[in-house]
Amino acid sequence: MNYFGVMAILIHELDRFKRTLLQSLASPIITTSLYFIVFGTAIGSRIKEIDGINYGSYIVPGMIMLTILTQALSNASFAIYFQKFTSTIYEIHAAPLSSFEIILGFVGAAAIKSIIIGLIIIITAGFFVDIEIQHPILMIFFLVLTSITFSLFGFIVGLYADGFEGLQIIPILVITPLTFLGGSFYSITMLPEFWQNISLLNPVLYLISGFRYSFYEVSDVSLLTSIITIFMILIGCIFLISYTFIKGYKIKD
Amino acid sequence: MKNILEITDVNKIYRNSIKALDNINLNIKEGEIFSLLGPNGAGKSTLINSICGVVNFNSGTIKIKGYDNIKEYRKARQITGIVPQELYLESFETVWKNINYSRGLFGKPKNHKYVEDLLKMLSLWDKKDSKIKELSGGMKRRVLIAKALSHQPKLLFLDEPTASIDVELRKETWDIVRKLNKNGTTIVLTTHYIEEAEELSSRVAIINDGKIILVNETDKLIKKLGEKSIRIELKKETNNLNSNLKNKYNLEVNKNFLTFKYNIKEDNINLTEMLNEIENNGYQIKDFITEQSSLEEIFIKLIKEDKKS
Numbered sequence A: 001m002n003y004f005g006v007m008a009i010l011i012h013e014l015d016r017f018k019r020t021l022l023q024s025l026a027s028p029i030i031t032t033s034l035y036f037i038v039f040g041t042a043i044g045s046r047i048k049e050i051d052g053i054n055y056g057s058y059i060v061p062g063m064i065m066l067t068i069l070t071q072a073l074s075n076a077s078f079a080i081y082f083q084k085f086t087s088t089i090y091e092i093h094a095a096p097l098s099s100f101e102i103i104l105g106f107v108g109a110a111a112i113k114s115i116i117i118g119l120i121i122i123i124t125a126g127f128f129v130d131i132e133i134q135h136p137i138l139m140i141f142f143l144v145l146t147s148i149t150f151s152l153f154g155f156i157v158g159l160y161a162d163g164f165e166g167l168q169i170i171p172i173l174v175i176t177p178l179t180f181l182g183g184s185f186y187s188i189t190m191l192p193e194f195w196q197n198i199s200l201l202n203p204v205l206y207l208i209s210g211f212r213y214s215f216y217e218v219s220d221v222s223l224l225t226s227i228i229t230i231f232m233i234l235i236g237c238i239f240l241i242s243y244t245f246i247k248g249y250k251i252k253d
Numbered sequence B: 001m002k003n004i005l006e007i008t009d010v011n012k013i014y015r016n017s018i019k020a021l022d023n024i025n026l027n028i029k030e031g032e033i034f035s036l037l038g039p040n041g042a043g044k045s046t047l048i049n050s051i052c053g054v055v056n057f058n059s060g061t062i063k064i065k066g067y068d069n070i071k072e073y074r075k076a077r078q079i080t081g082i083v084p085q086e087l088y089l090e091s092f093e094t095v096w097k098n099i100n101y102s103r104g105l106f107g108k109p110k111n112h113k114y115v116e117d118l119l120k121m122l123s124l125w126d127k128k129d130s131k132i133k134e135l136s137g138g139m140k141r142r143v144l145i146a147k148a149l150s151h152q153p154k155l156l157f158l159d160e161p162t163a164s165i166d167v168e169l170r171k172e173t174w175d176i177v178r179k180l181n182k183n184g185t186t187i188v189l190t191t192h193y194i195e196e197a198e199e200l201s202s203r204v205a206i207i208n209d210g211k212i213i214l215v216n217e218t219d220k221l222i223k224k225l226g227e228k229s230i231r232i233e234l235k236k237e238t239n240n241l242n243s244n245l246k247n248k249y250n251l252e253v254n255k256n257f258l259t260f261k262y263n264i265k266e267d268n269i270n271l272t273e274m275l276n277e278i279e280n281n282g283y284q285i286k287d288f289i290t291e292q293s294s295l296e297e298i299f300i301k302l303i304k305e306d307k308k309s
Helices: A003-019 A020-041 A062-085 A089-094 A099-128 A136-159 A164-180 A193-199 A202-217 A223-247 B044-052 B073-078 B095-105 B110-121 B137-149 B167-182 B194-200 B218-225 B243-249 B271-278 B295-307
Strands: B001-013 B019-031 B033-039 B059-064 B080-083 B155-159 B186-191 B202-207 B213-217 B228-235 B250-256 B257-263 B283-290
Touching: A003 A099, A020 A099, A020 B059, A020 B228, A062 A099, A062 A136, A062 A164, A062 A202, A089 B044, A089 B059, A089 B080, A089 B095, A089 B137, A089 B250, A099 A136, A136 A164, A136 A202, A136 A223, A136 B080, A164 A202, A193 B243, A202 A223, A202 B155, B001 B044, B001 B186, B001 B243, B019 B044, B019 B186, B019 B213, B044 B059, B044 B080, B044 B155, B044 B186, B059 B073, B080 B137, B095 B110, B095 B137, B110 B137, B137 B155, B137 B167, B155 B218, B167 B186, B167 B194, B186 B194, B194 B218, B202 B218, B213 B218, B213 B271, B243 B271, B257 B271
Parallel strands: B033 B186, B033 B202, B080 B155, B155 B186
Antiparallel strands: B001 B019, B001 B059, B202 B213, B228 B257, B228 B283, B250 B257
C-alpha cells in the first residue's frame, strides 16, 4: 500500500478546498440560511408540523442530504476531471499507485469535504431551529456513507466527462430533481397515493428518510430499506468503477 | 555496464488503429545519457510514456532495473521519473507544495532537506513560495524537472526538454542534464534536434514510424548525419570533364551541373581549392548551392543501409 501516495492526493485535494475556503464554506451557509428564510418562514407559517416535528426542524436532514449529494458529486467529479483537463494526471499514472489507491485519495478527499459541509449545515441550522439528533451514530453512518457513495459516483462522472458541461449534467438533471422530489421539504404521505407510489421509485427518498430517522425517529419508509438502499447504490458504484478500471476506458490511452 | 532499462518486442496500437510502436527492442545502460532522435510523430513520446506507465502498451516487456513495469510496477516506477514535453502544472499551487506532492505520490516520506537541495540546484529556491502561474516558462520547466526528481529516481526521462525554448534556456537545460547525470542519474531524452543528441548523449537511437532504425554511438552517427553536397552550375554544358579532376573529387556530372559530396565533420575538405581547380581547368562557374540532407532524407538513407547490412 502506497500510504504516502494516498495521503499526497488527499492533502492536495483538500488544499484546493482550503484555497477556496470562502466559497467552500460560505456557499452552504448562505444556501441553508436562504432555505430557512424561504421554506422555513414562508411555508413553515402554513405548515406548522409534520409527523409532530416543527417544519423548520423537519427539513434540516433533507437540506443536508441535498447539499452533500451535490457537493460530493461535484467535488469528486471536478477533482479528477480537472487533472485530466490540465493533463497533470500524467503524474498519477506514472506514480506507483494502484487504481484502488487513486480512488481512495480522490474519493476520500471529496467525502471529507462533504462531511465537513454537512456538519456546518447542522451548526448553521441550529441557529434557526431546534435540532435533536436521537441516534448520533446512525446519523454519522448515513452522513459518511452517503458522502463516500456520491463521491465515488462523482469520480466516475469525472472520468467519463468530456467537458465541463458533462460534469454539470448529472447534478443538475438527476440529483437536484431527485432530491427535491425525494421528500427533502415534505413527507410523501402529504402527496396523493399515485405520487406517493411514484416517489417510492426514487432512491434519494430512502436516503433522506433514513437520515431523518436518525434525527427525529420519523421516516417515510423503513430504516432497513434505507440502509439497504445506500449499500446498493454504493455496490453499484463500486461495480461500475471496477468495470471502468478493468476495461481501462477513459483512463489511459 | 549493466542495463538499467530493457525493452523487448514492445508494440503499441492506439484506439484509432495507428501503430505507434512497432516491435521496439532497446537497452539503456546504467549511467549513460541516451537520446531518442526522430521526427515529430515518430513514436518517441509514446515509447517513454509506455515505459513510465503513462500509456498502456499492447505487447512486449519493459524491465527497469530488472523489475517488470507492469507486474512489478511499484518497484519499477519508484526508480523512474518523467518530465513531460508540455508544461503540465497546476497554476494555483506553490512550487514547494507541488514538489512535495510529487514526492508523496511516489511513496516517499517528507524530506525537506532533499527538496530544498533540489530546488537550490535548479535555482528555484527563492521561488519556493511562488505560485506556478507567477513563473516564467523556463522556471516552469525546471519545476517539472524538480517534480520528476522529487523521489530520487535512478532513471530520468525528458520528453523534448528543449522543444520551443530559446537558445539560452536550451544551454541551461543541457547544463542541468549533465549535472544530473554526473550525480548518477541515467538519462533518456527525446529530441528532434541532431545537435542536442550530439551535445549531450553518448548513444543515440533513431526512431521513425514507431520503429527503431538503428542504435549507434553518437560520434559514428553524427558523421553519417554530417553529409552535405555542393552543386556547381557551369556556364557551358560539359560532356567530358577532366578525368583527373573528376576522380580527385569524385564529382558527378550531369549536363552543366557538377555535384560534390563531402562530410562537414571531416577536416581535410578545402572547397576553395576545388573551385579554383575547376576554373583553372577552363570551366567557368556560373553559380553553386550547398545542400544538406534533411533528417527525413537521412532516415531514409539509414533505413536503406540498415536493410543492406
